[in-house]
Amino acid sequence: MSRVAVIGVGQTKFVRSYPGSIREMVFEAFKEAMGDAQMTVKDIDATIVCSAPEYDKQRSPSGVLAEYLGLNPQPTFYAESLCSSSTTGLRLAYSLVKAGLHETVMIIGFQKMSEISAAESQERMGRGTDIQWEAPFGTMMPAYYAMFARGHMTKYGTTADDLAQVRIKSSTYGVFNDKAMLRKQLSADIFKDPASPMSGILASPLRVGDCCANADGASCIIVAGEKKAKASAKKPVWILGLGSATASVNMAGRELFYSLPAATEAANQAYKMAGVSPKDIDVAEVHDCFTIAEVLAYESLGFAKPGEGPALIRSKETYKEGRIPVNVDGGLLAKGHPVGATGGSQIRTVVLQLRGEAGDMQVKDPALGLVHNVGGVGLYANVSILGRQ
Amino acid sequence: MSKQIIFHPGALDEKDGKFVQMGNKCRDCGKTSYPAVELCPFCSSENKEKVPLSTVGTLFSFSVTRVPVGPYKPPIIGGYIDLPEGTRVFGQIHANVEDVKTGMKVKVETGIIWTEKDGTEVLGYYYVPCEAERGGAK
Ligand SMILES: [Zn+2]
Numbered sequence: 001m002s003r004v005a006v007i008g009v010g011q012t013k014f015v016r017s018y019p020g021s022i023r024e025m026v027f028e029a030f031k032e033a034m035g036d037a038q039m040t041v042k043d044i045d046a047t048i049v050c051s052a053p054e055y056d057k058q059r060s061p062s063g064v065l066a067e068y069l070g071l072n073p074q075p076t077f078y079a080e081s082l083c084s085s086s087t088t089g090l091r092l093a094y095s096l097v098k099a100g101l102h103e104t105v106m107i108i109g110f111q112k113m114s115e116i117s118a119a120e121s122q123e124r125m126g127r128g129t130d131i132q133w134e135a136p137f138g139t140m141m142p143a144y145y146a147m148f149a150r151g152h153m154t155k156y157g158t159t160a161d162d163l164a165q166v167r168i169k170s171s172t173y174g175v176f177n178d179k180a181m182l183r184k185q186l187s188a189d190i191f192k193d194p195a196s197p198m199s200g201i202l203a204s205p206l207r208v209g210d211c212c213a214n215a216d217g218a219s220c221i222i223v224a225g226e227k228k229a230k231a232s233a234k235k236p237v238w239i240l241g242l243g244s245a246t247a248s249v250n251m252a253g254r255e256l257f258y259s260l261p262a263a264t265e266a267a268n269q270a271y272k273m274a275g276v277s278p279k280d281i282d283v284a285e286v287h288d289c290f291t292i293a294e295v296l297a298y299e300s301l302g303f304a305k306p307g308e309g310p311a312l313i314r315s316k317e318t319y320k321e322g323r324i325p326v327n328v329d330g331g332l333l334a335k336g337h338p339v340g341a342t343g344g345s346q347i348r349t350v351v352l353q354l355r356g357e358a359g360d361m362q363v364k365d366p367a368l369g370l371v372h373n374v375g376g377v378g379l380y381a382n383v384s385i386l387g388r389q
Numbered sequence: 390m391s392k393q394i395i396f397h398p399g400a401l402d403e404k405d406g407k408f409v410q411m412g413n414k415c416r417d418c419g420k421t422s423y424p425a426v427e428l429c430p431f432c433s434s435e436n437k438e439k440v441p442l443s444t445v446g447t448l449f450s451f452s453v454t455r456v457p458v459g460p461y462k463p464p465i466i467g468g469y470i471d472l473p474e475g476t477r478v479f480g481q482i483h484a485n486v487e488d489v490k491t492g493m494k495v496k497v498e499t500g501i502i503w504t505e506k507d508g509t510e511v512l513g514y515y516y517v518p519c520e521a522e523r524g525g526a527k
Contacts, residue, residue: 119456119457119458132397132424133397133424133479134479135459136396136397136502136511136513137467137479137480137481137502137513137515138454138458138459138460138461138465138467138481139458139467139479140454140456140458142452142454143452143454143465143467144452146452147450147451147452147468147469150450150451150452150491151450154491200455201453201455202454202455202456203452203453203454203455204452204453204455205452206452250424250479251469251479252423252469252476252477252478252479257449257450
């Protein structure tokens with residue numbers, strides 16, 4: 001069977017507020033990916049545009065962007081699964097190439113969240129939950145993840161200080177990532193100092209410092225079939241395993257509040273398809289929209305047994321030199337989270353790692369990388385395994 | 390009197406001048422579900438009846454939000470309540486933050502949960518701590 005590879009990656013710097021329009025913002029990521037793949041618009045056979053539409057002023061952005069990028073008359077499609085939109089795009093692109101419909105497909109992820117206030121975006125993000133039965137009571141994303149943090153604390157004895165360790169690690173690597181929004185090393189003191197803005201409770205037990213920040217940004221990933229990839233790319237990165245799963249929107253339908261079953265299911269599918277196990281993974285990007293989410297990811301992905309996620313971060317095994325480096329680009333916590341662009345940014349990081357081009361963030365000689373991207377509170381989950389061979 | 394609507398049609402029924410929170414009881418498998426849906430979520434049967442839900446439940450998990458969300462001012466206590474019939478319901482807990490504990494007994498109350506800009510009052514439900522004699526925290 002013919003394989004599919006990632007042959008070009010690009011992203012904008014993630015920023016609090018991008019000064020231009022979505023067209024100009026997406027163009028920056030597009031230009032970087034096209035330069036990386038050394039391609040022209042004629043090489044792109046189709047585009048998949050990914051965002052979470054509740055933040056978009058532009059309706060049906062795929063047509064507008066395809067025109068602006070000079071990608072007419074090729075087809076363009078729009079894909080959405082909240083924060084996991086652009087890895088959903090990766091799965092769809094893979095299918096289009098495997099089906100033989102298109103040889104080279106571009107996945108564009110973007111979000112310009114600064115056009116609405118932080119309070120409004122929290123409320124809109126809350127609408128990504130169940131708008132009939134939960135959102136009327138004043139829900140927002142941090143409150144849901146807070147209940148998972150409480151669940152994990154109750155069941156396993158996880159502490160607020162364990163969660164702080166995740167944030168400290170992400171800040172360590174955010175310093176090295178010139179695309180990240182927050183590039184300052186943080187210490188545990190900021191959580192202990194009541195005067196620090198990071199220590200304030202947002203949704204108990206989560207503090208401001210446990211949460212990632214909204215950002216503006218775009219990502220662009222180019223994938224191609226084996227023949228094209230081998231002919232055009234110096235270092236193609238192969239898509240070896242893809243897993244995708246869902247869970248109930250209404251949290252009342254979830255039995256457990258200390259794990260995300262959709263992420264576990266997606267991980268199992270991806271490992272099976274790639275024929276590898278968690279211990280084979282050399283570098284991973286996980287969806288750390290909240291510190292607790294990274295701990296849950298360790299456990300969903302099999303990097304730690306259920307309940308042992310906190311010990312993994314405590315022993316620094318997820319640092320660059322550890323057994324399984326996780327989010328050594330700073331993750332969402334340091335990079336910022338432009339919802340639709342996030343999955344593409346995670347893929348870009350793992351591709352650069354596998355090519356040995358990650359600069360100061362480079363892990364020693366990785367062969368297999370993994371991307372864990374979650375939409376909503378474990379409503380959608382995509383796990384992708386990429387490899388050098 | 391200003392106009393009143395229910396936050397979601399069918400969520401509450403009016404009985405003897407009071408609003409009662411309604412779920413579905415399946416006539417085939419006997420399980421109760423909330424919110425009311427077309428098919429029983431446990432056995433896919435269409436053979437169901439609308440029943441009032443238990444008014445006292447146990448707080449399964451909660452979080453206190455310290456920023457305003459929509460019409461609500463902080464602190465907003467949101468949580469999941471497990472009812473004796475095996476159904477889990479989401480709602481706000483109206484209580485002092487320091488009194489709220491996982492596992493405490495709460496009872497449902499119905500009333501206005503917010504007022505629209507045009508003055509329309511939106512009816513819904515929320516939970517309050519139960520008295521000790523009913524197994525509550527205080
Ligand atoms: Zn039934």
